[in-house]
Structures are given as structure tokens and as C-alpha cells.
Amino acid sequence: MHIPDGYLSTKVWIATDLVAAPAVVLLARRAQAKFDHHRIPLLGVMGAFVFAAQMINFPAGNGTSSHLVGAALxxxxxxxxxxVIVMTAILATQALLFQDGGVLALGANIFNMAIAGVFAGYLPFALLKGSRLGxxxxGFxxxxxxAVLALSELLISGVAMPPAMLSISFAWFLVSAAIEGALTMSVAVALERIQPGCLRKPEFAGRAxxxxxxxxxxxxxxxxxxxSDHPDGLEALALRAGISGRITSLIASPFGDYQASFLADPWLSRPVAGLAGMVVIYIACLAISRGIGATSREGV
Incomplete structure (x- = not known):
């Protein structure tokens, strides 16, 4: 689901960057008005959890894989x-530290997953009052x-896709969406059982x-x-469309591909990279939420 640099045309990535940046700022200000200081540890923990869950791909059929995106959760x-703030911190960390998603395409990924993905998921949850179906x-x-936004951005960027390829891609989107829905429901229900009421008033103290x-x-x-080692749906689509060779890396990182390059043993390099990412995201979410809380208390 993370669009790398090289896939989008200049006009598309500039446009999405220009839309995403002010939207995140606006939503951060909106969060100030509703800030609850009890949520400070929750933001960090949930950010770290979603980041860790995103690292685990599992088979989704037809030689592809999927993973929890977590925006709806x-x-x-x-x-x-x-x-939106937490998802933005996750996506920025993935792009800058793990080379997962482009730097120039960061605005597109934030718009697709952190903004549109969050609000598209929150609407049915709110309408159905937090029920399991909701x-x-x-997640669905x-x-x-x-996914549809990412596909649309590729098409607008001039990536040629015959109807058969589009049909296959949309079928994968539906399968992955169903998996996301099931995972979102399962995790939320499990947390509600551990700490009743966390979906209604997410202060998240204690066991949860x-x-x-x-x-x-x-x-x-x-x-x-x-x-799973299988490519995710976007990677599989890029292979079929013949654009996988366009990927460009604008920055170097010791944690590229979720491995610590300074450690030769994969039994060490992968856990170190994963835990390092969780620490970075936890600190980032903590700092952002404390900043929002401080600003909120000052009445800004």
C-alpha cells in the first residue's frame, strides 16, 4: 500500500503533498480542542502496535500478501x-527510516491511508455506534x-493498465479489505474484552x-x-504493469527493508530494526501528543 518514489508523476506527488500537509496541520489543531491528557500513553502504544503489525505480511491469495494498515483501528x-496524527507519524517513520514508501510520495501515502483511510473507516463505525459490524x-x-486512491494516482500518473489488470487489482483490494475488516474487528473486540468501555472512552489505563x-x-x-515473502497488492500490480524498475531511493538508511544493515545475522537485524522503529514511533507520538496537550491547556 506504500507508494514508493518513482511511480507517481511530478504533478501528482506535488498535488498530494500540497493537500496532505495543510490537512494534517488542520487536524492537529482540531485534536487540540478535544485533547485528553489520559490519551498520551495510548497514542504512543497504539502507534507502536500498528507499526509492528504492519511489518507482518500474510498470504492473500494469487501469489500476493496483505497486512494490517490500522488506520480504521x-x-x-x-x-x-x-x-491521522499517529498514522502520519508511522508513515513518515517508515519512509525516512525504513525506505518503505517514498519521500516525495509521502503526501500521497498520508492522504490515502492517514487521512482518507481514517475517515472512510470512522464513518461506518460512528454510524453503527461501535458495533462489530461497524x-x-x-476496516473494510x-x-x-x-487502495482505490493509490490505483487512481497511478492511473493519473500515466501508468498503463489494461482492463484485465484493473479487474485483478480490484479483486485483490476486496480480499485485502475484508481481511482488514476482520482484523480491525478482532483487535478492537479483544481490547474491549480486556478493558470494557475502551471503545467508548479510550483512556486505556491498566490491562489493555x-x-x-x-x-x-x-x-x-x-x-x-x-x-510472508509474497509481494503485497501494490507491489504485484507494479510488477504486472512493468513499473517496478522505476523505484528510486532519495535517502540512505541503516534500517532499509526493516533490517539493521550493520548486523549480518537476520536473527538480530530484523528484531533490532523492528524494535528501533517502535521506539521512534512511540517517542514521536508521545512528543506530538504532549505538544498538542500543552497547546490545548494554554488555550491556543
Missing amino acids: LGCLLGPSAA LFLA FSLLTA WVTTGAVALLLGAFGWLVA
């Missing part, structure tokens, strides 16, 4: 404005919206906070052992 637990539809429409953090650590350290 964050929206349901944190509210849409705070969820949770499933939240969140991923489907983000600790459990989510522990699961995130396990996923970050050992999730790669069960992850």
Missing part, C-alpha cells in the same frame, strides 16, 4: 483527528478507499495498555518469523 480507538466495515472501507504494548513488542521482535 486507530480511528475507532483514538478518534479520527488523533488517528468495526468490520470500518478504510483499506478499500486507500499493558497488553497492547506487550503484543507490540512481540510482533516487532518476532513477527518477521511468520511473515
Whole structure:
């Protein structure tokens, strides 16, 4: 789902950057008005959890894989404005530290997943008042919206795709959207069982906070052992469309491809990279949320 640099035309990535940047600023200001200082640890823990979960790809059929995007899950637990901020921190860390998603294309990825994905998921969740069906539809429409937007941006950028390829891609989108819906519902229901009421008032103290953090650590350290090597839907689409060779890397990172390049042993390099990413995202979310909280208390 992460669009790398080289796939989008200059006009498209500039346009999405210009839309995403002010939108994130606006939503950060909106989060100020509704800020609850009890959410400070929650933002960091949920950001780390979603990052760790995104590292684990699993088979989705037809030689492709999928993974939890988590935009809908964050929206349901944190509210849409705070969820956009956390997703933006995740996507920025992935692009800058792990070369997952482009730097120039960061605006497109933020628009697709962090903005449109969050709000497309939050709408059915709110309309159905947090029911299990609402949770499933939240994940389903969140991923489907983000995927269709990514495909549209490729088409606008001039990537040629025959009708058969588009049909196959959309079928994969539907499968992945159903998986996202099931995962969103399952995780949210599990958290609600651990701490009743967390979906209605997500202060997230006690058992749910600790459990989510522990699961995130396990996923970050050992999730790669069960992850699928198959390309995700966007990567498979790029291979079929003949554009995979266009990928360009604008920055170098010691943690590219979620491996610590300074460690030769994969049993060390992958867990170190995963845990490093979780720490960075936790600190980033903590800093942002504390900043929002401080600004909110000052009445700005």
C-alpha cells in the first residue's frame, strides 16, 4: 500500500503533498480542542502496535500478501483527528527510516491511508455506534478507499493498465479489505474484552495498555518469523504493469527493508530494526501528543 518514489508523476506527488500537509496541520489543531491528557500513553502504544503489525505480511491469495494498515483501528480507538496524527507519524517513520514508501510520495501515502483511510473507516463505525459490524466495515472501507486512491494516482500518473489488470487489482483490494475488516474487528473486540468501555472512552489505563504494548513488542521482535515473502497488492500490480524498475531511493538508511544493515545475522537485524522503529514511533507520538496537550491547556 506504500507508494514508493518513482511511480507517481511530478504533478501528482506535488498535488498530494500540497493537500496532505495543510490537512494534517488542520487536524492537529482540531485534536487540540478535544485533547485528553489520559490519551498520551495510548497514542504512543497504539502507534507502536500498528507499526509492528504492519511489518507482518500474510498470504492473500494469487501469489500476493496483505497486512494490517490500522488506520480504521486507530480511528475507532483514538478518534479520527488523533488517528491521522499517529498514522502520519508511522508513515513518515517508515519512509525516512525504513525506505518503505517514498519521500516525495509521502503526501500521497498520508492522504490515502492517514487521512482518507481514517475517515472512510470512522464513518461506518460512528454510524453503527461501535458495533462489530461497524468495526468490520470500518476496516473494510478504510483499506478499500486507500487502495482505490493509490490505483487512481497511478492511473493519473500515466501508468498503463489494461482492463484485465484493473479487474485483478480490484479483486485483490476486496480480499485485502475484508481481511482488514476482520482484523480491525478482532483487535478492537479483544481490547474491549480486556478493558470494557475502551471503545467508548479510550483512556486505556491498566490491562489493555499493558497488553497492547506487550503484543507490540512481540510482533516487532518476532513477527518477521511468520511473515510472508509474497509481494503485497501494490507491489504485484507494479510488477504486472512493468513499473517496478522505476523505484528510486532519495535517502540512505541503516534500517532499509526493516533490517539493521550493520548486523549480518537476520536473527538480530530484523528484531533490532523492528524494535528501533517502535521506539521512534512511540517517542514521536508521545512528543506530538504532549505538544498538542500543552497547546490545548494554554488555550491556543
